[in-house]
Amino acid sequence: MKKIFLLLLMILTVSGCGGTAQDKKSAEPAEVKAEDKAPVATQSADKKILILYYSRTGEEYGLGNITKGNTEIVAEYLAKKTGADMFEIKPAKPYPDAYEPCTEIAKLELESNARPAFASNIDNLAQYDTVFIGYPIWWGALPRVVLTFLEANDFTGKTIVPFCTHGGSGLSGTERELADACPNAKVLSGLAIVGKSAQNDFPTVEKDIDAWLTQLGY
Numbered sequence: 001m002k003k004i005f006l007l008l009l010m011i012l013t014v015s016g017c018g019g020t021a022q023d024k025k026s027a028e029p030a031e032v033k034a035e036d037k038a039p040v041a042t043q044s045a046d047k048k049i050l051i052l053y054y055s056r057t058g059e060e061y062g063l064g065n066i067t068k069g070n071t072e073i074v075a076e077y078l079a080k081k082t083g084a085d086m087f088e089i090k091p092a093k094p095y096p097d098a099y100e101p102c103t104e105i106a107k108l109e110l111e112s113n114a115r116p117a118f119a120s121n122i123d124n125l126a127q128y129d130t131v132f133i134g135y136p137i138w139w140g141a142l143p144r145v146v147l148t149f150l151e152a153n154d155f156t157g158k159t160i161v162p163f164c165t166h167g168g169s170g171l172s173g174t175e176r177e178l179a180d181a182c183p184n185a186k187v188l189s190g191l192a193i194v195g196k197s198a199q200n201d202f203p204t205v206e207k208d209i210d211a212w213l214t215q216l217g218y
């Protein structure tokens with residue numbers, strides 16, 4: 001009787017201790033999270049990266065007419081460096097190409113805390129662990145259409161890495177806006193790139209982005 005009891009105890013101990021290789025593997029992400037480390041460097045089946053961005057073309061301050069948005073230039077480079085997928089947020093009603101009318105609409109939207117509609121949603125957000133979110137600074141804030149998009153989706157458990165382009169005001173506290181819009185995500189420190197430099201001095205911008213990615217562990 002005593003032998004049978006000991007045998008049962010051994011079986012229970014071996015199967016219940018979590019000592020298998022599989023268990024150790026599944027514990028690894030939790031360890032990384034606890035140490036507040038950045039995610040893995042490249043796109044892989046179990047840790048996918050998305051570059052989600054909004055960017056406008058047309059007349060831009062100090063640049064004239066641009067055919068590729070400043071933020072889009074940075075977004076494309078990030079995708080190339082990380083192997084990430086990209087998704088562009090497009091407003092249902094495009095903003096005017098002319099700079100002044102665009103700033104007026106953006107100002108009204110900010111003052112009324114509007115949520116302008118976006119054209120189409122992403123259908124596979126759940127597969128991404130890390131989402132780089134890129135946007136221009138508008139009136140010291142996120143363009144409201146970015147907020148509409150974020151609030152319409154679930155970023156629970158994801159790591160958000162902000163990046164913006166701007167005309168001089170830097171990130172302007174937009175990391176806080178992202179954290180408020182995605183309360184169950186972890187928002188890392190962002191990167192701010194001068195919009196004009198993205199268009200006219202990309203070698204310098206590239207160095208800044210590379211240094212930031214290295215700092216993040218990419």
Ligand SMILES: Cc1cc2nc3c(=O)[nH]c(=O)nc-3n(C[C@H](O)[C@H](O)[C@H](O)COP(=O)(O)O)c2cc1C
Nearest residue numbers: 055056069070071136137139140165167168169195
């Ligand atoms: C409506 C609007 C508002 C802007 N407000 C700001 C601002 O508050 N601070 C700033 O530094 N730049 C501001 N800018 C400049 C843009 O942030 C900058 O040119 C940015 O790189 C544009 O990115 P995009 O080409 O990806 O849209 C504004 C531009 C627009 C069109």
